[in-house]
Structures are given as C-alpha cells and as structure tokens.
Amino acid sequence: MSVHLYNSMTRTKEEFKPLTEGQVGIYVCGPTVYGPPHLGHAKSYITFDVLVKHLRGRGMQVRYVQNITDVGHLTDNADSGEDKIQKQARIDRVHPLEIVDRYMFQYFTDMEALKIAHPSFYVRATQHIGEQIEAVQILLNKGHAYEIGGNVYFDVNSFPQYGKLSGRVLDEQREAVRVEARSEKRNPRDFALWKKAEPIHILQWNSPWGRGYPGWHIECSVMSTKYLGETFDIHGGGLENMFPHHECEIAQSECVTGKTFARYWVHNNMVTVDGVKMGKSLGNFKTCRDLLTRHSAEAIRVFILSTHYRSPTNYTEEAISAAAAGLTRLAVLKAFLETASKGTEGTNAVSCDISTLCHDADRQIGEALDNDLDTPGAIAHLYTFATAFNRLAAQTPLSPIEAREGLAVLKRWGEDLLGIVPVSAVGKGVADVEPLMDLIIELRKELKTAKRYDLADKIRDQIKIAGFTIEDTREGSRWRRL
RNA sequence: GGCGACAUAGCCAAGUGGUAAGGCAACGGUCUGCAAAACCGUUAUUCAUCGGUUCAAAUCCGAUUGUCGCCUCCA
Known part of the structure; x- marks a missing residue:
C-alpha cells in the first residue's frame, strides 16, 4: 500500500503521488509569534512532524517549509482592531520585535522539547516584504485587485472559484450586514492584500501605495511558492484556517501564477479543553511549557497521536495521564532489549517466531501510517507487538541478535517516527549511576x-x-x- | 441563520459493507520470600434513537435527539 491522504480539497482520501516522483514539497502554516505555544500548536506540528517523517521513511525526499508570522495582523476583513503583536508589545511595554523574538524562540524551544524535528527551514513574513509587494502589484496589474487610499484589496468576484476549498458560497444576508460597516470595499468578502499604516503602527514598510504592511494571507502565498514552486504537493494547517486563510491563499496564488496552487490540502482538527474550544478569549488554553512541567514529551505525543489528526482532541488531565501510563510497558521492553542485545553469547540465528513478529509489526504499523496517518492504529499495533514479543521472550531466552531485531522495531516506529518511547529507558543522569x-x-x-x-x-x-x-x-x- | 464534523464499554479511542483494534482503570490467575515487571483470563451479543437498502450495516441512505467546530484573529 502506498501513502494515502485525505485531501480537504476533494474531500476524499487519495493516493499521494508527488508532482516529482520521490520528491515532496510541503508547506505548513506556522504560528503568529505573539504568545506562548499551546496544545493546539502541539497537535498541529506533531501531526506534520509524523507525516514528514513517514514520507521520508517511505523513501521520499521532503522539503518541509514552515512560516513564522512576525508581522502583526488585524482581523482580516476589518479595518478596525489592533495588531496582535503590537498589542502585546504595548502591554509589555517593549518593541514589537522584542515580542516576536521572545515568542519565536520559545516556539523553537517548546517544539524541540516535544521532540518535533525542525522543518527543512523556517521562513519569516518580514523577510519577504519585497516579494509580497511584487505579488500585490501583479494582482493589481491583472485586475484582481484594487487600491483605495493606500489599502489594496483582492477582488473576490474576479476569481469565480473562490470558496472551492471550504465549500462556501456567497451569503447574501451576512454580506448585507457587512456592506454597511465596510463600505470602502467593493464586496464585503474582498480581503486586504496591503494595509495602509497609521504612524503609530510600528512595523511598516514603503510600497507603491504608501507606508503600510502586508495583509495576512499574502505571506503564505508568496513564501510557499517561492520555495516550493508555483504548484506544490502538500499544504497543511489547522482546520480553522481553511476559511478564510487558505481560501484566500488559493485565490491570490492562482491569480498570480495562473496555475494550481497546492495539490493536497491536509487539515488537522482542533483541541478542546474539557469539551469546549480552547481559545485565548476563553482563557482556557494550555501552554506546552505548562504541560511539559507535568508530563514528558512522550506522554504528550502519545496523548495527541492516540486520536486521529482529523478528529478533535479533547484535553483532560486524566486522559493525558492514562495515555502516558501505557508507555511504561514500551519503556520496560526497550530497557530489557537494550540489555539483552549487548551480549555476545547465544546463537546467531533468529527464531522464526521473532522474525515473523518483527516483520508483521513493521508491515502493520507502516500500513496504518500509509492509511491517512492512522497513528492510533499504529500505536495499537506497537502495543500488540510489545505484548507478543514479551510473551516469546518469556518462553525462551533471547539471543542478542533477536533482541536487536526487536529493538529495531521499537526504535524505528516508537522512537524515531512516533516519538512516544522514551529515549533513555534506563537512562544516565548527570552522574553515571x-x-x-x-x-x-x-x-x-x-x-x-x-x-x-x-x-x-x-x-x-x-x-x-x-x-x-x-x-x-x-x-x-x-x-x-x- | 449558513456550512461542516462527530455520537462505539467506567474513561480515552480505532473501525472506510462481512460479523466490535489498542490504551487506562477494575477484578481473577501464573511467577515471586514479598513487591514490581511481564504474561494469561474476565469487563460492549453490541456501536445515540427510529426507520430503510442489502444475503450481510458501527460502517450506506433518511429522520430524530445530542455534542462540537467554522462563518471575526487563533494550530
């Protein structure tokens, strides 16, 4: 079986075939760095971490690009409201870039603590202002955008396919309400490509339309196509970004290039806390840092990965503890196998049973992951493998080579790919005990x-x-x- | 109001038409000086409810009830 992924664009599970065989380009929406990373970030980036590792495990060369949004943005369709980063800077009485710097590094640190591998590279919105201005200019030249008083808007009516990802159609009633409030735009669904900056707005740049800053969506269009090509394989992100963010990205990108933007859209579902949405305004969000004081990275990962990425994850302290409790058996087995693999005595032969067991586990776990990243299934197979292996080991003594074979399975899937088996089951502390x-x-x-x-x-x-x-x-x- | 998702044991959670994975918890058992670990066994005749299609449905269709998400920035 080859890798299959659920494509939000077609709403079906499809066989994943990269544009260029053996090479994959993937772009994932990164965080806006104005606050500490939370469990929602963890779910998204653990998901794509596993996806990328699995694609690589299947022999593909993957370029994984993730952005850091370091330009503050207002609500996307509104002209009012305060820039998120600037607001935090005002509260903390520091320069906006200090906010960006602080939370960007916290993001890196926390993701690393969660054993999430770095993307191939990160890209930052502020480092691509020139490219964004160019893209806006192209859209203006092609008649897909219009400028009013230093603001540039995308003309949604110029792109009939707008809504194809999220399945939304124009809602006359809601529009009518917005038209009154946003009379400057031709159509209430039009969105900002470039915003005029007031003097008080600190992060601003020169443009053909005066001082300003880019709209929220354009950075992703520009950076993804710059590094992955005008058409690329996978665009990932949180479900809540499907509309309007990804819809707008598609409109802009396809109008600039005239080509299909991303080929597969992969969206992870949301995290709820005690059954309700985790939101900043609700004050119930769980930061990674806080979670990491009570749980290991492996515990957090197994909790997240034991729910399929397209299903919502409901956080409760009990659920995460329960998920973590099961990990002990894997850790103990690993410690046992590490010891057993060191010996030199015994035969070199690998018993038929052990060999079959390992091969079956490899196949089953691999197939589960091939199947739209079925991590709960993969974990279940890993547990089944551990039980069966323990059973065999209890019956007959293991030869070192058999132990190494079992260890390889545990390491390949449990450690390297899922990241749920503690790396140091026996472990060395500061002093060698x-x-x-x-x-x-x-x-x-x-x-x-x-x-x-x-x-x-x-x-x-x-x-x-x-x-x-x-x-x-x-x-x-x-x-x-x- | 519009769009969408989900409802599976005490809890978490797979299942993508062929007769209910896995984890936690609990209770027995083997082993042990005891404990721990490990292993074995028990815990859903049933998948929100009601209809329908089919030889066969947790899986497909319809209705009902309930929960959640998006439609405002958010992973």
Missing part, C-alpha cells in the same frame, strides 16, 4: 541470600524515592529510572 546501582543490587543479593528481607526491602523502597525502581526477577535484579 550504573556502578552505584550495581553495587546496591550486589548488596541486596547478599542480604536476600542471608534472608535479611527487611533490609533488602527497605533499600528497594528507599531507592524508589530517589527515582529508581529495582525489580527482582528469577534471573536476578534489574533497575531502571522511574
């Missing part, structure tokens, strides 16, 4: 031989407070970090 733990285990062995169970148990209990657990098995004691 291994000799110390070996000594403790040796001492307990002597105590147990002498039937001094009270002391042996006391050591085991106390060591737990220090963050380690000792497990006594038939083959001897072993330890791991909690």
Whole structure:
C-alpha cells in the first residue's frame, strides 16, 4: 500500500503521488509569534512532524517549509482592531520585535522539547516584504485587485472559484450586514492584500501605495511558492484556517501564477479543553511549557497521536495521564532489549517466531501510517507487538541478535517516527549511576541470600524515592529510572 | 441563520459493507520470600434513537435527539 491522504480539497482520501516522483514539497502554516505555544500548536506540528517523517521513511525526499508570522495582523476583513503583536508589545511595554523574538524562540524551544524535528527551514513574513509587494502589484496589474487610499484589496468576484476549498458560497444576508460597516470595499468578502499604516503602527514598510504592511494571507502565498514552486504537493494547517486563510491563499496564488496552487490540502482538527474550544478569549488554553512541567514529551505525543489528526482532541488531565501510563510497558521492553542485545553469547540465528513478529509489526504499523496517518492504529499495533514479543521472550531466552531485531522495531516506529518511547529507558543522569546501582543490587543479593528481607526491602523502597525502581526477577535484579 | 464534523464499554479511542483494534482503570490467575515487571483470563451479543437498502450495516441512505467546530484573529 502506498501513502494515502485525505485531501480537504476533494474531500476524499487519495493516493499521494508527488508532482516529482520521490520528491515532496510541503508547506505548513506556522504560528503568529505573539504568545506562548499551546496544545493546539502541539497537535498541529506533531501531526506534520509524523507525516514528514513517514514520507521520508517511505523513501521520499521532503522539503518541509514552515512560516513564522512576525508581522502583526488585524482581523482580516476589518479595518478596525489592533495588531496582535503590537498589542502585546504595548502591554509589555517593549518593541514589537522584542515580542516576536521572545515568542519565536520559545516556539523553537517548546517544539524541540516535544521532540518535533525542525522543518527543512523556517521562513519569516518580514523577510519577504519585497516579494509580497511584487505579488500585490501583479494582482493589481491583472485586475484582481484594487487600491483605495493606500489599502489594496483582492477582488473576490474576479476569481469565480473562490470558496472551492471550504465549500462556501456567497451569503447574501451576512454580506448585507457587512456592506454597511465596510463600505470602502467593493464586496464585503474582498480581503486586504496591503494595509495602509497609521504612524503609530510600528512595523511598516514603503510600497507603491504608501507606508503600510502586508495583509495576512499574502505571506503564505508568496513564501510557499517561492520555495516550493508555483504548484506544490502538500499544504497543511489547522482546520480553522481553511476559511478564510487558505481560501484566500488559493485565490491570490492562482491569480498570480495562473496555475494550481497546492495539490493536497491536509487539515488537522482542533483541541478542546474539557469539551469546549480552547481559545485565548476563553482563557482556557494550555501552554506546552505548562504541560511539559507535568508530563514528558512522550506522554504528550502519545496523548495527541492516540486520536486521529482529523478528529478533535479533547484535553483532560486524566486522559493525558492514562495515555502516558501505557508507555511504561514500551519503556520496560526497550530497557530489557537494550540489555539483552549487548551480549555476545547465544546463537546467531533468529527464531522464526521473532522474525515473523518483527516483520508483521513493521508491515502493520507502516500500513496504518500509509492509511491517512492512522497513528492510533499504529500505536495499537506497537502495543500488540510489545505484548507478543514479551510473551516469546518469556518462553525462551533471547539471543542478542533477536533482541536487536526487536529493538529495531521499537526504535524505528516508537522512537524515531512516533516519538512516544522514551529515549533513555534506563537512562544516565548527570552522574553515571550504573556502578552505584550495581553495587546496591550486589548488596541486596547478599542480604536476600542471608534472608535479611527487611533490609533488602527497605533499600528497594528507599531507592524508589530517589527515582529508581529495582525489580527482582528469577534471573536476578534489574533497575531502571522511574 | 449558513456550512461542516462527530455520537462505539467506567474513561480515552480505532473501525472506510462481512460479523466490535489498542490504551487506562477494575477484578481473577501464573511467577515471586514479598513487591514490581511481564504474561494469561474476565469487563460492549453490541456501536445515540427510529426507520430503510442489502444475503450481510458501527460502517450506506433518511429522520430524530445530542455534542462540537467554522462563518471575526487563533494550530
């Protein structure tokens, strides 16, 4: 099976075939950096992180471009309201670029903490002002835009296909309401390409239409096509951006180039908190940083990935803890396999059962991901694999080569791709505690031989407070970090 | 008001016409000096409700109820 993706444009699941075989261009809407990253960002960027890694795992070369919106924008169709970045700058009494700098770096740091790989590169709106002005000029020249008093608007009526992504048609009633409020525009659905800046607006640039700043949508049109080509493979983003943002991007881009913009549209669903929308105005948004103080990156990832990306994720503290609790078995198995793979004794043969198990897991997990990134299915198969592997390992001793084969499956999917298996199951801290733990285990062995169970148990209990657990098995004691 | 999505065990959550994945929790059991881990078993005759299509429906169609999202910036 090849990779299939649900394309929002056609509303069907389609086989994914890049424009150029073996090479993929993907553009994902990045954050506007005026506040700390939250769980919604995490869901979106973890989703595309897994998608890109999977495409690469399937042998494709992927160029993944993500933007950083560092120009503040007003509400897109309104002429009133305050620039988001400038507003935050006013509140904090700093320059807008200080806001941009602060939250952009927090974004990078938090995404990294969530084990999200960097895109191929980030692009910033402020670094492409010239290109945006050019695009606006082309739209004016082609009659798709008009200028009024330093503002330039896109003429929606000049692009009959407007609405093809979101399935929206003109709503006469709502328009009628807006016409009164926005009489400057020819049509209430027209949107700003370039906004005239008042002197108080700090981030502004020269343009053929006077001092101003670009409209919200144009940056994505310009930057995606600049780095990926006029027609490119995948455009991703949050569902809430489908309209109007992506609709406007399509209109602008296709009017500038005369070609199809993005070929596949991939939208991730939203995050709710206790059943209701997570929104800034509702004050219920969960920041990544806050979540990371209570949960590991793996816990947050498995929580998010255990719901399909096109379904809404409902955050509750219980749900995330429950999802994380299951991870222990994978971590323990990994620690066990790491130890078992180090030995040199035993046969070099890989038993038929182990081999079949690993191959089946590879196939099943891969197919789940091929199927529109079915991460819940992939996780289920990984758990099934872990159970089956443990069963076999309990029956017959593992040879090092068998352990390595099992470890490879766990690493390939659980660690590298999904990022849900802790990298250091045994783990090294600041100091290397291994000799110390070996000594403790040796001492307990002597105590147990002498039937001094009270002391042996006391050591085991106390060591737990220090963050380690000792497990006594038939083959001897072993330890791991909690 | 317009557009769209979803309703599956105590909780989270797959299922894309062929007879209900997986995780958490709970309760038994094996193993163990005990504990932990691991493994085995039990927990939805049923998929919001009511109709319809079909040999066959959680899956398709219609109606009803409920929840959520978008239509204003938001991942």
